[in-house]
Structure formats: structure tokens, C-alpha cells
Amino acid sequence: MRRTKQFRSLNFAIKLALFSFLLVASGLAAEKSNAPQLIELAKSNSPALRDAITATFEAKDLKEGTAWAGRGPEFFFAIDSSSQPSLQIDGAPGPKLRQLASSSLWYAPARVEPVGRLHSFHYLIDGKKFGGRLDLPAFSPLSYLQSGVPSGTLSAKITHTSKIYDGMKSDYWYYAAPGVDPRPRPRPLRTQRRAGAPVARG
Numbered sequence: 726m727r728r729t730k731q732f733r734s735l736n737f738a739i740k741l742a743l744f745s746f747l748l749v750a751s752g753l754a755a756e757k758s759n760a761p762q763l764i765e766l767a768k769s770n771s772p773a774l775r776d777a778i779t780a781t782f783e784a785k786d787l788k789e790g791t792a793w794a795g796r797g798p799e800f801f802f803a804i805d806s807s808s809q810p811s812l813q814i815d816g817a818p819g820p821k822l823r824q825l826a827s828s829s830l831w832y833a834p835a836r837v838e839p840v841g842r843l844h845s846f847h848y849l850i851d852g853k854k855f856g857g858r859l860d861l862p863a864f865s866p867l868s869y870l871q872s873g874v875p876s877g878t879l880s881a882k883i884t885h886t887s888k889i890y891d892g893m894k895s896d897y898w899y900y901a902a903p904g905v906d907p908r909p910r911p912r913p914l915r916t917q918r919r920a921g922a923p924v925a926r927g
Contacts, residue, residue, distance in 0.1 A: 757781045760794040763801040764834040767823075775825050778803050778832065787830070790848050790856015798840050798863055803832040804856065810848040813857075819846070841865040875903035 758766070758777045766774040782792040787805040794801045804810055804822070807829050812819035814837060822831040837844050840863045847857025870876060878901045887893040901907035 758794075760796045760799050760801045763794055763832075764799060767801070767832060767834050774832070775828065775830065778825075778830060791858055793846070793858070793861065795837070795861070795863065796869075797866065798836050798838045800835045800837050800861075800863075801832065802835060802846065803830060804848060805829050806831060806848075806850060808850050810850045810855070812846065812848060814846045815844050837861070837863050839863070877902045877905070878907045880907060 758781045763774070763777055763781065765771075766777055778787075781794060782803055784805070786792040787803060790804045790806070790810070792803045802812055802819075802822075809824070810822055810831055812822055812833055812835070814835060820833045820835050822833045824831050842863065843859075844861040844863055845857065845859045846861055848855045880899045880901075882896050882898060885895045885897065887895070899907075
């Protein structure tokens, strides 16, 4: 009887450990990858590339042809298309897209220069322009965190809804330099009136 209980306890412990391992593994597989990581997976023909693409990009962005990742001049583009697409960068043909086996996912690493300015990209599918963006940013090295340099605080995304243009929304963030309190503080309203000037009544 005691051996049976010990066997059941051991069996339960093994199952629990296996479940925990699978849970951690699935969590790691679902982590988003940055552009250098995706490019490295693509260059090595890694079987993990498919999961990395689907974990990094929203399915909607892949379908609409707006998915991209970049760091400096190094970019990675991916699209979900049943027909073969061709990538266009700044109005010129980009690198040839490769298809993941047994899927409708296409991808291509690309170098986009110069840095420090906006670029554009789109796809051609069956001869028609599809997806893309006109505000593809290629950041310079100074746009990224530098070793040994103090970091400030970036606020959460703030959405402003226009009271003039119906339905128009703008997203923005504010940055507080190191040592600056990021909390907004009320500022006193100061007015100045010339001596002897009339004052409005009523």
C-alpha cells in the first residue's frame, strides 16, 4: 500500500515537472523577436523562424502587409499571402521574398539606408500595389540606449481625440529626462496688466 502511494506521488511529481517545462517552453516560444534575431534565424534557415514570425507580428498586420521589424539599417519584412509578393522599398525593388515551407508566409531581410530618416515600402501582388507604410523609420545609433548613459522615463501611450476634426485621434508619449519627476504638475496662470489699463467688469 505504501509503495503504491509512493509510486502515485512520484508519478504526479513527474507529470507536474513535465507540465511546468512545457509551460515555460511555450512561453519562451511566444516571446517576440527583434530584427537582428529574426534576420539570424532567416540566414541560418532555422525551423524556429515560423514560430518567431507569428509570435512577433500580429496576424492582422501579416495579412495586411504592414508587418516589419527594424534596428538601424537592418530590417525584416514578413507577409501572409497566397500569391507570391514582391517587396518594394522607397519605390525600388527590394530583396526577393522567400516562402516558408507549407505555409503562406513570405519573408525577407533587407538593408534600408540612409538612417536618420523615414522610408517607405509596399508589396506588389499580381501586379497590384498592396500593404506597406509611408513612415518606415530607420533610426541612427543615437536613437538607441547607450551603454553607461542614464535613461529617463517614457510615459504610457496617450491618445488625444480631436474636438475639431471628428473622429481624428493622435497617439503620443512624453519623455522625462533622468532625475526629472515625470508626473505632470499644475502650473500657475500668470497675467500681466499695464498700470492704468481698464479692467473688464461684470
